[in-house]
Amino acid sequence: MSAEDRRFEVLRAIVADYVATHEPVGSKSLVDRHQLGVSPATIRNDMAVLEEDGYIAQPHTSAGRIPTDKGYRLFVDRLSQVKPLSSGERHAIQQFLSEGVDLDDVLQRSVRLLAQITRQVAVVQYPTLSRSTVRHVEVVQLSPRKLLVVVITDTGRVEQRMVDLDHDVAEDSLVQLRLRLAESVNGRRLAEAADAVALLPNQVPTAVTGLFNSVVGVLLGALVDYSSDKLVLSGTSHLSGAWVDQPATLRGVLEALDEQVTLLKLLALATTADAVTVRIGRENDDVNLSASALVSTGYGAGETVMGGLAVVGPTRMDYPGTMSAVRAVARYVGEILAER
Incomplete structure (x- = not known):
């Protein structure tokens, strides 16, 4: 394993621990929790290089390290695969969504289910009439x-x-x-x-x-296209828990969700079904979402994208699991609407 690959393994371990514990991660905890196959001194050196390169940061003196937006971006970009859902999970999603009686019910069910799976805020855009x-x-x-x-x-x-x-x-x-x-x-x-x-x-x-x-x-x-400005949200009750360690950012997130303009612009960029996009921190143009991550994709039938679906949460989120859930729910929503 090259030094670069080893450092990425250290970064991945830091991301996993920080997402799980919400606490800065030190070298000792990495040694105790992960089989990285190197000495504690090597891990400390790797962490120093990662910090110098801007992938991790020390929030305050004598604390461990946390991933930066740049670190999360590298982690997401190098995901070899999105964590697959089990056959039971896929069947449960399909069954729940297929019981929707009409378009409104299917979309309401999709965001309720996605919010429940990810413990974040889920949002879906009504089908764009122009498409x-x-x-x-x-x-x-x-x-x-x-x-x-x-x-x-x-x-x-x-x-x-x-x-x-x-x-x-x-x-x-x-x-x-x-x-x-x-x-x-x-x-x-x-x-x-x-x-x-x-x-x-x-x-x-x-x-x-x-x-x-x-x-x-x-x-x-x-026949006028007006429904594309309509969103359905679910999971706002998760906000206080998701941003429990970032209370100063919570007001901005609430404003962004309330105004919806930013979300509509981001969802409008979903031009391909099944392709998941992740925007992290300052990659979001809206300053209110500068401490948030948005995982989105399009839903539709075949090559036709009807609308967008996304999860909004703190940058400290389970990216593999969230990406998998967003992709699965969007796929089933598209299939169900195409059959009706």
């Missing part, structure tokens, strides 16, 4: 002058809009409306569907132009 495809549009006549337009996307999103007409509508006109809408939007991305719908009033007989104008005006509103 969605229209599965079906239905027009329901509620009264002679009132219609209900329902748009169903491939992500399970259901949008409903009321249309008030200034005259009674005949059944044959409704049949024509339903056929033309289906031809224009079914199977298309929402932006493409909106463009096609906007052209409909100019493509139909004069007798139904007024009807099409009224419905198209309302339908275009249903």
